Amino acid sequence: MKFFVINGPNLNLLGLRDPKLYGKDTLLDIEEWLNEHQKTEGHSFLWFQSNHEGEIIDHIHKSIDNAKGIIINPGAFTHYSYAIRDAIASVNIPTVEVHLSDIHSREDFRKKSVIKDVCIAQYFGLKKLSYLKGFKKLINTLI
Numbered sequence: 319m320k321f322f323v324i325n326g327p328n329l330n331l332l333g334l335r336d337p338k339l340y341g342k343d344t345l346l347d348i349e350e351w352l353n354e355h356q357k358t359e360g361h362s363f364l365w366f367q368s369n370h371e372g373e374i375i376d377h378i379h380k381s382i383d384n385a386k387g388i389i390i391n392p393g394a395f396t397h398y399s400y401a402i403r404d405a406i407a408s409v410n411i412p413t414v415e416v417h418l419s420d421i422h423s424r425e426d427f428r429k430k431s432v433i434k435d436v437c438i439a440q441y442f443g444l445k446k447l448s449y450l451k452g453f454k455k456l457i458n459t460l461i
Contacts, residue, residue, distance in 0.1 A: 319386040321456065323352070323449065324377055325367040326393030332418075340418045341445040348446045358453060371399055378405040387456035388413040389449055396421070396431045407436040412459050414452035417442035 325345060328335060333344035343351070349365050352358055364385070366377045374395070381388055388411055395402050396415070406413050413436065420443030421428045434440050439455045441448040 319457075319460065320362045320364065320384065321453065322377065322381045322385040322388045323349070323363050323365045324374060324388060324390045324392075325365070326374060326391060326395045327369040328393055329391060330367050330369070343446055348449060351446055352449050352453065355450060357450065361453075361457075371395060371401060375401055375405045378402070378409055381411050382409050385411060386460055387411060389416055389452040389456070390414070390433070390437075391416045391418070391448075392433055396433050397427055398432060400432055403432050403436050406433065412456055413437045414455050415440040416448040416452045418445050418448060419443060 329345055332340055333342055333347070345367060349363075353363055368374050368377070374392070378388065388406070390406070390413060392399065392402055392415065396417070415431065415433050415437040421431070422442070431440065438459055439452065441451040444451060
């Protein structure tokens with residue numbers, strides 16, 4: 319099965335950006351790790367990252383007829399992007415929201431996700447393992 323993995327703003331700076339909070343892995347490190355993980359064997363991932371809301375929405379739209387599920391780390395868009403929320407709801411594809419850090423133990427504005435309610439699950443605070451947990455949830459939902 320094919321899955322889209324969509325990453326939002328500033329995730330292109332992983333490895334440089336506050337490693338104590340986000341970990342030392344770059345986005346490419348996480349991509350390679352998940353692609354090669356034994357639990358993802360037989361599945362493929364199309365990875366995408368953008369700092370632009372509209373490009374993320376366009377990519378969500380491209381998932382129609384091209385993906386069985388979506389793993390999305392919306393970054394700061396988590397807290398206010400009703401447009402990304404509407405795109406996820408519109409494509410009707412199982413979607414999991416993931417975050418590297420524990421968004422519930424950070425600043426107050428980060429504790430609210432406008433994306434969460436249109437996703438089948440949310441994983442946070444597990445660094446790159448959040449992506450693997452999201453994948454496992456998608457697989458369990460689809461079988």
